Amino acid sequence: MSDTQESIAILGGTGDLGTGLAIRWAKAGHKIIIGSRTQEKADTAVAALRLISPQTDVSAMVNEDAAASGDIVVLTVPFAHQLSTLESVKSALTGKILIDVTVPLMPPAVGKVQLPAGGSAGKMAQDLLGDEVMVVTAFQNIAAHLLQQDVKIECDVLVAGNKKIAREKVIELAGQAGMTGWHAGPIENSAAAEALTSILIQINRRHDISHSGLKIIGQADS
Numbered sequence: 623m624s625d626t627q628e629s630i631a632i633l634g635g636t637g638d639l640g641t642g643l644a645i646r647w648a649k650a651g652h653k654i655i656i657g658s659r660t661q662e663k664a665d666t667a668v669a670a671l672r673l674i675s676p677q678t679d680v681s682a683m684v685n686e687d688a689a690a691s692g693d694i695v696v697l698t699v700p701f702a703h704q705l706s707t708l709e710s711v712k713s714a715l716t717g718k719i720l721i722d723v724t725v726p727l728m729p730p731a732v733g734k735v736q737l738p739a740g741g742s743a744g745k746m747a748q749d750l751l752g753d754e755v756m757v758v759t760a761f762q763n764i765a766a767h768l769l770q771q772d773v774k775i776e777c778d779v780l781v782a783g784n785k786k787i788a789r790e791k792v793i794e795l796a797g798q799a800g801m802t803g804w805h806a807g808p809i810e811n812s813a814a815a816e817a818l819t820s821i822l823i824q825i826n827r828r829h830d831i832s833h834s835g836l837k838i839i840g841q842a843d844s
Protein backbone atom coordinates (compact mmCIF):
# COMPACT_ATOMS: atom_id res chain seq x y z
CA MET A 623 0.00 0.00 0.00
CA SER A 624 1.09 3.54 -0.65
CA ASP A 625 1.52 5.70 2.43
CA THR A 626 0.23 8.68 0.47
CA GLN A 627 -3.50 9.07 0.32
CA GLU A 628 -4.21 11.68 -2.29
CA SER A 629 -7.58 11.37 -3.88
CA ILE A 630 -7.33 10.79 -7.61
CA ALA A 631 -10.35 11.84 -9.65
CA ILE A 632 -10.58 10.14 -13.03
CA LEU A 633 -12.84 12.00 -15.47
CA GLY A 634 -14.34 9.54 -17.92
CA GLY A 635 -13.20 6.90 -15.45
CA THR A 636 -15.98 4.62 -16.69
CA GLY A 637 -14.03 3.95 -19.90
CA ASP A 638 -11.27 1.56 -20.82
CA LEU A 639 -8.16 3.50 -19.86
CA GLY A 640 -9.73 5.17 -16.83
CA THR A 641 -10.83 1.79 -15.51
CA GLY A 642 -7.31 0.42 -15.90
CA LEU A 643 -5.69 3.32 -14.07
CA ALA A 644 -8.37 3.20 -11.36
CA ILE A 645 -7.70 -0.50 -10.72
CA ARG A 646 -3.93 0.01 -10.49
CA TRP A 647 -4.08 3.08 -8.23
CA ALA A 648 -6.82 1.56 -6.07
CA LYS A 649 -4.60 -1.46 -5.44
CA ALA A 650 -1.75 0.94 -4.57
CA GLY A 651 -3.90 2.40 -1.80
CA HIS A 652 -5.07 5.67 -3.30
CA LYS A 653 -8.51 7.08 -2.74
CA ILE A 654 -10.28 6.98 -6.11
CA ILE A 655 -13.11 9.12 -7.47
CA ILE A 656 -14.70 7.88 -10.68
CA GLY A 657 -16.09 10.73 -12.77
CA SER A 658 -18.65 10.43 -15.52
CA ARG A 659 -21.15 12.56 -17.37
CA THR A 660 -23.84 10.66 -15.45
CA GLN A 661 -24.04 9.62 -11.82
CA GLU A 662 -25.50 6.26 -12.87
CA LYS A 663 -22.52 5.29 -15.01
CA ALA A 664 -20.11 6.39 -12.29
CA ASP A 665 -22.04 4.32 -9.70
CA THR A 666 -21.82 1.22 -11.93
CA ALA A 667 -18.07 1.66 -12.44
CA VAL A 668 -17.50 2.12 -8.71
CA ALA A 669 -19.46 -1.05 -7.92
CA ALA A 670 -17.18 -2.96 -10.31
CA LEU A 671 -14.06 -1.41 -8.79
CA ARG A 672 -15.19 -2.34 -5.27
CA LEU A 673 -15.36 -5.98 -6.34
CA ILE A 674 -11.76 -5.84 -7.55
CA SER A 675 -10.34 -3.78 -4.69
CA PRO A 676 -12.71 -4.04 -1.69
CA GLN A 677 -10.41 -2.14 0.70
CA THR A 678 -10.22 0.95 -1.49
CA ASP A 679 -11.99 4.19 -0.70
CA VAL A 680 -13.86 4.76 -3.98
CA SER A 681 -16.64 7.14 -4.83
CA ALA A 682 -18.74 8.03 -7.84
CA MET A 683 -19.45 11.57 -9.01
CA VAL A 684 -20.32 13.52 -12.12
CA ASN A 685 -17.19 14.93 -13.76
CA GLU A 686 -17.62 18.46 -12.40
CA ASP A 687 -17.87 17.27 -8.79
CA ALA A 688 -15.08 14.76 -9.28
CA ALA A 689 -12.74 17.47 -10.58
CA ALA A 690 -13.57 19.66 -7.59
CA SER A 691 -13.05 16.85 -5.08
CA GLY A 692 -9.87 15.26 -6.41
CA ASP A 693 -6.41 16.32 -5.25
CA ILE A 694 -5.12 15.10 -8.59
CA VAL A 695 -7.36 14.97 -11.66
CA VAL A 696 -6.93 12.60 -14.60
CA LEU A 697 -8.60 13.11 -17.97
CA THR A 698 -9.47 9.88 -19.81
CA VAL A 699 -11.97 10.76 -22.53
CA PRO A 700 -11.66 10.46 -26.32
CA PHE A 701 -9.74 13.24 -28.11
CA ALA A 702 -12.93 14.54 -29.74
CA HIS A 703 -14.27 15.42 -26.28
CA GLN A 704 -11.03 16.43 -24.56
CA LEU A 705 -11.39 20.21 -24.69
CA SER A 706 -15.14 20.34 -24.06
CA THR A 707 -14.69 18.16 -20.98
CA LEU A 708 -11.85 20.35 -19.72
CA GLU A 709 -13.94 23.48 -20.33
CA SER A 710 -16.68 22.02 -18.16
CA VAL A 711 -14.34 21.47 -15.19
CA LYS A 712 -11.79 24.26 -15.73
CA SER A 713 -12.64 26.31 -12.66
CA ALA A 714 -12.15 23.28 -10.40
CA LEU A 715 -8.61 22.59 -11.60
CA THR A 716 -6.81 25.71 -10.39
CA GLY A 717 -3.62 24.81 -8.53
CA LYS A 718 -3.94 21.10 -9.31
CA ILE A 719 -2.09 18.58 -11.43
CA LEU A 720 -4.17 17.50 -14.43
CA ILE A 721 -2.89 14.25 -15.94
CA ASP A 722 -3.95 14.06 -19.57
CA VAL A 723 -3.70 10.70 -21.35
CA THR A 724 -5.27 11.88 -24.60
CA VAL A 725 -3.92 10.56 -27.89
CA PRO A 726 -5.19 12.58 -30.87
CA LEU A 727 -5.95 9.59 -33.08
CA MET A 728 -8.08 10.44 -36.12
CA PRO A 729 -10.01 7.31 -37.15
CA PRO A 730 -9.89 5.52 -39.46
CA ALA A 731 -6.18 6.26 -40.09
CA VAL A 732 -5.08 5.61 -36.50
CA GLY A 733 -1.73 4.25 -37.70
CA LYS A 734 -0.80 7.65 -39.16
CA VAL A 735 0.50 10.49 -37.00
CA GLN A 736 -1.99 13.34 -37.30
CA LEU A 737 -1.18 15.81 -34.58
CA PRO A 738 -3.71 18.64 -34.20
CA ALA A 739 -3.08 22.22 -35.28
CA GLY A 740 -2.59 23.17 -31.63
CA GLY A 741 0.62 21.09 -31.58
CA SER A 742 -0.57 18.17 -29.47
CA ALA A 743 -3.43 17.23 -27.20
CA GLY A 744 -1.30 18.03 -24.17
CA LYS A 745 -0.27 21.47 -25.43
CA MET A 746 -3.89 22.26 -26.26
CA ALA A 747 -4.94 21.29 -22.74
CA GLN A 748 -2.25 23.49 -21.17
CA ASP A 749 -3.15 26.41 -23.45
CA LEU A 750 -6.83 26.07 -22.56
CA LEU A 751 -6.29 25.76 -18.81
CA GLY A 752 -3.50 28.32 -18.38
CA ASP A 753 -0.53 28.37 -16.05
CA GLU A 754 -2.68 27.93 -12.92
CA VAL A 755 -3.11 24.26 -13.83
CA MET A 756 -0.12 21.89 -14.03
CA VAL A 757 -0.91 19.78 -17.08
CA VAL A 758 1.18 16.61 -17.27
CA THR A 759 0.75 14.12 -20.08
CA ALA A 760 1.44 10.40 -19.64
CA PHE A 761 0.30 6.83 -20.40
CA GLN A 762 -0.39 7.49 -24.11
CA ASN A 763 1.53 4.35 -25.10
CA ILE A 764 -0.01 1.96 -22.55
CA ALA A 765 -2.85 -0.38 -23.58
CA ALA A 766 -5.95 -0.06 -21.41
CA HIS A 767 -6.62 -3.76 -21.13
CA LEU A 768 -3.08 -4.42 -19.88
CA LEU A 769 -3.70 -1.90 -17.12
CA GLN A 770 -6.87 -3.78 -16.25
CA GLN A 771 -5.08 -7.12 -15.95
CA ASP A 772 -2.76 -8.27 -13.21
CA VAL A 773 0.25 -8.44 -15.54
CA LYS A 774 3.68 -6.82 -15.70
CA ILE A 775 3.66 -3.98 -18.20
CA GLU A 776 6.80 -3.89 -20.33
CA CYS A 777 6.33 -0.35 -21.58
CA ASP A 778 7.71 2.82 -20.05
CA VAL A 779 5.78 6.05 -19.60
CA LEU A 780 6.94 9.36 -21.07
CA VAL A 781 5.90 12.15 -18.71
CA ALA A 782 5.73 15.67 -20.17
CA GLY A 783 4.76 18.91 -18.48
CA ASN A 784 6.13 22.33 -17.68
CA LYS A 785 6.59 21.82 -13.93
CA LYS A 786 9.24 19.39 -12.75
CA ILE A 787 7.51 18.87 -9.40
CA ALA A 788 4.32 17.82 -11.21
CA ARG A 789 6.20 15.46 -13.54
CA GLU A 790 7.85 13.90 -10.49
CA LYS A 791 4.45 13.25 -8.93
CA VAL A 792 3.23 11.56 -12.09
CA ILE A 793 6.41 9.47 -12.34
CA GLU A 794 5.68 8.32 -8.77
CA LEU A 795 2.09 7.47 -9.73
CA ALA A 796 3.31 5.55 -12.79
CA GLY A 797 5.59 3.56 -10.50
CA GLN A 798 2.74 2.79 -8.14
CA ALA A 799 0.78 1.53 -11.15
CA GLY A 800 3.63 -0.81 -12.07
CA MET A 801 5.43 1.17 -14.76
CA THR A 802 8.59 3.23 -15.08
CA GLY A 803 8.01 6.89 -15.86
CA TRP A 804 10.61 9.22 -17.33
CA HIS A 805 10.94 13.00 -17.41
CA ALA A 806 10.18 13.85 -21.05
CA GLY A 807 10.47 17.62 -20.70
CA PRO A 808 8.02 20.47 -21.27
CA ILE A 809 4.47 20.09 -22.48
CA GLU A 810 5.53 20.68 -26.11
CA ASN A 811 7.29 17.31 -25.94
CA SER A 812 3.98 15.55 -25.39
CA ALA A 813 3.70 15.60 -29.19
CA ALA A 814 6.38 12.89 -29.40
CA ALA A 815 4.63 10.54 -26.98
CA GLU A 816 1.27 11.10 -28.64
CA ALA A 817 2.77 10.48 -32.11
CA LEU A 818 4.50 7.33 -30.91
CA THR A 819 1.14 5.63 -30.35
CA SER A 820 0.48 5.52 -34.12
CA ILE A 821 3.95 4.06 -34.66
CA LEU A 822 3.29 1.33 -32.08
CA ILE A 823 -0.03 0.57 -33.82
CA GLN A 824 1.89 0.13 -37.10
CA ILE A 825 4.46 -2.12 -35.44
CA ASN A 826 1.73 -4.28 -33.93
CA ARG A 827 0.03 -4.64 -37.31
CA ARG A 828 3.05 -5.19 -39.55
CA HIS A 829 4.92 -7.53 -37.23
CA ASP A 830 1.87 -9.48 -35.99
CA ILE A 831 2.52 -8.74 -32.35
CA SER A 832 0.48 -7.31 -29.52
CA HIS A 833 1.41 -4.49 -27.20
CA SER A 834 4.63 -3.24 -28.68
CA GLY A 835 6.06 -0.66 -26.34
CA LEU A 836 9.06 1.45 -25.58
CA LYS A 837 11.77 0.94 -23.01
CA ILE A 838 14.25 3.69 -22.13
CA ILE A 839 17.78 2.38 -21.62
CA GLY A 840 20.96 3.98 -20.34
CA GLN A 841 23.72 3.72 -17.77
CA ALA A 842 24.00 5.70 -14.60
CA ASP A 843 26.70 8.37 -14.76
CA SER A 844 29.52 7.53 -12.41
Ligand SMILES: NC(=O)c1ccc[n+]([C@@H]2O[C@H](COP(=O)([O-])OP(=O)(O)OC[C@H]3O[C@@H](n4cnc5c(N)ncnc54)[C@H](OP(=O)(O)O)[C@@H]3O)[C@@H](O)[C@H]2O)c1
Pocket residue numbers: 634635636637638639640657658659660663664697698699700701703707723724725726727761762763764765766767
Ligand atom coordinates in the same frame (compact mmCIF):
# COMPACT_ATOMS: atom_id res chain seq x y z
N1 LIG B 1 -7.79 2.63 -24.75
C1 LIG B 1 -6.46 2.63 -24.72
O1 LIG B 1 -5.80 1.58 -24.78
C2 LIG B 1 -5.73 3.94 -24.58
C3 LIG B 1 -4.33 3.91 -24.43
C4 LIG B 1 -3.65 5.12 -24.26
C5 LIG B 1 -4.35 6.32 -24.25
N2 LIG B 1 -5.70 6.31 -24.43
C6 LIG B 1 -6.42 7.58 -24.40
O2 LIG B 1 -7.27 7.56 -23.28
C7 LIG B 1 -8.45 8.31 -23.56
C8 LIG B 1 -9.64 7.42 -23.22
O3 LIG B 1 -9.59 6.28 -24.03
P1 LIG B 1 -10.61 5.08 -23.77
O4 LIG B 1 -10.26 4.01 -24.72
O5 LIG B 1 -10.67 4.81 -22.32
O6 LIG B 1 -11.98 5.77 -24.23
P2 LIG B 1 -13.48 5.27 -24.08
O7 LIG B 1 -13.54 4.04 -23.24
O8 LIG B 1 -14.06 5.19 -25.46
O9 LIG B 1 -14.18 6.50 -23.37
C9 LIG B 1 -13.81 6.92 -22.09
C10 LIG B 1 -14.94 7.70 -21.48
O10 LIG B 1 -15.13 8.94 -22.17
C11 LIG B 1 -16.42 9.41 -21.84
N3 LIG B 1 -17.04 10.02 -23.01
C12 LIG B 1 -17.49 9.40 -24.13
N4 LIG B 1 -18.05 10.29 -24.95
C13 LIG B 1 -17.96 11.50 -24.34
C14 LIG B 1 -18.40 12.82 -24.67
N5 LIG B 1 -19.09 13.07 -25.80
N6 LIG B 1 -18.13 13.82 -23.79
C15 LIG B 1 -17.49 13.57 -22.63
N7 LIG B 1 -17.06 12.33 -22.24
C16 LIG B 1 -17.31 11.32 -23.10
C17 LIG B 1 -17.24 8.20 -21.40
O11 LIG B 1 -17.55 8.37 -20.02
P3 LIG B 1 -19.05 8.68 -19.50
O12 LIG B 1 -20.00 8.18 -20.53
O13 LIG B 1 -19.11 7.90 -18.23
O14 LIG B 1 -19.10 10.15 -19.30
C18 LIG B 1 -16.31 7.04 -21.59
O15 LIG B 1 -16.47 6.01 -20.64
C19 LIG B 1 -8.39 8.71 -25.02
O16 LIG B 1 -8.01 10.05 -25.13
C20 LIG B 1 -7.33 7.80 -25.60
O17 LIG B 1 -6.61 8.41 -26.66
C21 LIG B 1 -6.40 5.15 -24.58
